[in-house]
Amino acid sequence: MQRLTIILFVLFGLAASLLPVVSTAQQQQPQDLQRIVALVNDEVISVRDLIERTRVIMVTGNLPDTPEVRRAVRDQAMRSMIDERLEMQEAKKRGISVPQADVDSAVARLEEQNHIPAGRFEDFTARAGIDASAIIDQIRTELTWVRMVRSRLSATTVVTDEEIDEAIAKLKASVGQTEDLLSEILIPVDSPDQEEPQRQTALKIIEQLHKGASFPALARQFSRGTTAAAGGDMGWVTRGILPEEVETVVSKMQKGELSPPIRTIGGYQIILLRERRRIALPGVEDTKVTLKQILLPLAANASPSDIQTTVGLANTVRTGIRSCDDVEPLAAQLKAPGSGSLGTLRLGDLPENFQQAISPLKVNETSQPVVAARAVHLFTLCGKTEPNAFDRNQIRQRLMVRKAEQLSQRYLQDLRRDATIEFR
Known part of the structure; x- marks a missing residue:
């Protein structure tokens, strides 16, 4: 739904390259680490919080430790933490939480995906110079937000048979056309004063991607698109589905190519074209x-x-x-x-x-x-x-997920708009 769940792309050997990032926290005096950098509806974000989140982004994205990169990462870390504070405040207000067993299951999946021995997640993160609790808190926030959005969605939204029929008709009409396997990173622009800074952020992300940074990792930490949790994976997309400004760029791209920043209604979008194929009607x-x-x-x-x-x-x-x-x-x-x-x-x-x-x-x-x-x-x-090439229940679920993603974006925008955020 949102930007997580984090999948570490860090091997034990990478920890040595993180020493400059780790030393940033070590150079701080204890009283400095407790200093408040922002208040989100009176809830504190401290220097320690900001340094720890910056470290997570640098590690998972395999980013070079330069002053310019650290500055861009700190800006994104601040935005992520503000959003997470707003999400958890809203969840507490509505009495929504997730069982510890769900969090433990998510951590176990991370261990499996990254070939970490079962139950050794904290040891692994310690070797990489990361506080495991910072990642677990992110996971808990993600799971809570998903549950809250789904709760709201189920109470207000249905997928009609007409919508399913329309989706099937579009799938049939697309037979023989081209579809693209895409990934995205969306850098949001919420106000005019963010226009140029966010464009520069997008350009810096593209620069790091060209240098070999992990697209999924950067999508999870930087993107505010609804695909961020999946590492920016948009899946197979048929022509005519994307906004016109994105469609125009993608149609000219080649397999493996990375787009420039594309200004859309939500901000600056970065697209990776992973594959292209002709659509065939199954069965x-x-x-x-x-x-x-x-x-x-x-x-x-x-x-x-x-x-x-x-x-x-x-x-x-x-x-x-x-x-x-x-x-x-x-x-x-x-x-x-x-x-x-x-x-x-x-x-x-x-x-x-x-x-x-x-x-x-x-x-x-x-x-x-x-x-x-x-x-x-x-x-x-x-x-x-005709054979049952299209599973109506599966299509219903896809449409519901799309509506959930749209609701998630609007929900968070409303929380930002109504929040009192003070920077220090």
Whole structure:
């Protein structure tokens, strides 16, 4: 939903490279570490909090320890912590929390994903110079926020059958088109004074990505898009789904390419094109078609002009077929042997040229003439049963997730707008 859950991309050997970052905290006097840097509705963010979160971002993103990078990371760390304070304050107000067992399960998944021995998460983070409690607090906040958004969503939102039908129709219409496997980082712009600073942040992120920084890790920590928790993974996206300004850039990109910052309604978006492919309708060969045909025979040694004459006759006959009921009477008039009902067939079992002629037909429509070895065929579609290529429950869940993401964004924007935030 939001920017987490954090997946560490740090090996034990990387800890040595973090010494400059760790020393930043070590150089501070104890009284300095307790100094308040911000108040979020009277809740404190301290220097220690800011340093610890900065360290987490530097480590998980494998970022170089330079003053410029540290400055950009501190800005993002501050924004993340403000959002998390607002989320947990709202959860407390509404009496929403998560069981410790859920947090433990999330930590166990991190251990598994990063090949950390079970139960050794704190040892691992200590070797990397990170306070495990800082990461666990982030996980708890993420789980709590997800539960709160879902609670609000279930009380106010439904996915209708009409919405599912519309989604399926769009999926079917996209067959043969191009789709892209994308990842994103969204750097938000909430007010005019943030315009240039956030653009510069986006440029710095792109610079670090070109130098080998982890896109998923930076997405989790920097992005405010709804895909941040998944490392910016947008999945496969068909043309026409993205905003026009993003679509224009993506359409010109090549596999593996990183976009420049794209100004959208929410801020600056960075896109990674991971893969591109043509869309195929799943299971189309399993479609069952009920057919009737007019078969106009050709001689074994039919000349091109004979074939053309028979095709012309077929086109004339085709104009007289308005429904399946017209096929048998016309066949009788033509005295065309082999014409009439073909029964119900599996589309994939027919010759490829027959499939191409029949696939686009609607019920009671007749195909263009199809020339075969010994005949010219006209196929009339009398019925069609498509396989269950689209799981309606799965589509319902996807639509609900999309609505949850939209609600999450609006919810957090409202909390920011109504908050009292004081920087010191």
